[in-house]
Amino acid sequence: MAAAAVIPAGGSSLNTKRNWTPIIKAPDLSQLGNDAFNPVRHLSFKETPKVYTMKELGFAEDIGISPVAVSEPFPLFTEEAVMRMRKEVLSNEVLSNCQYSSNLAQCQLRGFANKYAPFVYDVWKSPETLAVISKIAGIDLVTEMDIEIGHINISVKSEEEKQEELRAFNDRAQYEADEGIAGCPWEDDKPIVDWHTDSYPFVCVTMLSDCTTMIGGETALRTGTGEVMKVRGPQMGCAVVLQGRYIEHQALRALGTAERISMVTSFRPRCPTVRDDTVLTTVRPISNLLELYNQFSEYRLEILEERIRQQLKELREANGAGRKVATRKLKAFFEEQEKFLAHMNREMVDDEEVVIGCIDDSHLHQNIAAKKAELESKKRPRRF
Secondary structure (H helix, E strand, O other): OOOOOOOOOOOEOOOOOOOOOOOOOOOOHHHHOOOOOOHHHHEOOOOOOOEEEOOOOOOOOOOOOOOEEEEOOEEOEOHHHHHHHHHHHOOHHHHHHOEEOOOOOOOEEOOOHHHHOHHHHHHHHOHHHHHHHHHHHOOOEEEOOHHHOOEEEEEEOOHHHHHHHHHHHHHHHHHHHHHOOOOOOOOOOOOOEEEEOOOOOEEEEEEOOOOOOOEEOOEEEEOOOOOEEEEOOOOOOEEEEEOOOOOOEEEOOEEOOOEEEEEEEEEEEOOOOOOOOOOOOOOHHHOOHHHHHHHHHHHHHHHHHHHHHHHHHHHHHHHHOOOOOOHHHHHHHHHHHHHHHHHHHHHOOOHHHOOOOOOOHHHHOHHHHHHHHHHHHHHOOOOO
């Protein structure tokens, strides 16, 4: 990938100036308007897209928090909304203060929405937007944390690089056609984002670039049987919803376009009693740890607080009705919350032990290992 912004290896590019020019020029804000996000005007969602279930992808039915694995691309935002988001995302403030790089992706923008991008922030906090994403995901969702609203992946090539890639693609495709060789000529090239699982239960990937002439650019998913399934890349303003916590995936390389800017927004269950599988593995090395740990701790403790309130209510009602304490059920609740807190403790790695920009491959294995451990613990008899 020819990344447009030169970012120091293994670290954040804070104070790095943009040395590239967006392909699509957004109109002045005076032409776009500067009003707040309006779902009637800015959402283009019409009908629920086709979805593939976890079972169809070869996963056990109890993997994940919803039966839905991934959707086909679907229209989500109008052109005006996309231009408004691009205007904020590609501002000097965001590019100067929120740019990161890692071994998984060379150019990323993070943690900017609540500071520099009010339109983007309102888009993903809107009840109407959340309703659309929840409907497709098959479960009621809310945004994960403010720091994860609008994570941006950027890939930009010069016009010369674009044409050179297309020529190489056409030459190789012609050769393989003449030789009768099956396959995709660019599949073995470096992807935009390498194989990974997400830190969060669900993500919505939205395209902010014009991909009309794009060749490739699909999202590749590794199924439960080890095979690779591809979901076609979305066009500008379109999105894909993916339960990426338990599904390994990567963004395949795209040809025929000089710019590819995608926005990834993460979600978690709204209901506090639903299992929250959030980890910080892939985001810890590319985040402001002060913000990440504060927001992670706050929402997790709010979940714990609500769970305790519900349990206390049940306990008081039982006592008021003269029923004895359901000891086994109460002890199971305590055990579950102990695991919940232990999980939080493991994810909050000491600052000095975090290697900025370096994401190891543990995220590819811990999902399966964690699920196996959970299932094994359920099989073991409990003693009370």
